[in-house]
């Protein structure tokens with residue numbers, strides 16, 4: 001999204017844009033962007049400063065760190081960017097929005113809070129079925145409050 005400073009009216013400006021992430025080098029080994037992400041930006045100008053409030057919506061395709069299944073989750077960070085701006089400037093939000101989405105990536109993707117993960121002995125996905133090793137290692141049952 002490019003903002004032409006001279007075209008920002010006194011009452012501000014709202015802009016919407018969709019970005020194709022395929023050329024933006026945003027993928028991590030366990031997180032990929034396979035679909036466009038969207039930005040709703042509220043743009044205001046005050047003196048020599050342009051302030052942009054960007055509501056971002058980015059579908060993330062992730063691999064669960066516990067059970068290794070693929071799942072999708074939508075990141076919706078809101079960011080406020082401010083730029084020193086002169087009337088002749090054109091502000092390009094793209095790289096700031098890209099950074100904001102990467103900052104919103106979970107440190108460790110988990111498909112759901114109670115994901116049981118894989119059996120450490122046989123590799124069975126314990127969300128799908130239990131296995132013979134399961135009864136020997138169920139910390140969640142003994143920790144009931």
Ligand SMILES: [Zn+2]
Pocket residue numbers: 064065066067068069110111112115116117
């Ligand atoms: Zn999982």
Ligand SMILES: [Zn+2]
Pocket residue numbers: 119120121122123124131132133134
């Ligand atoms: Zn097992």
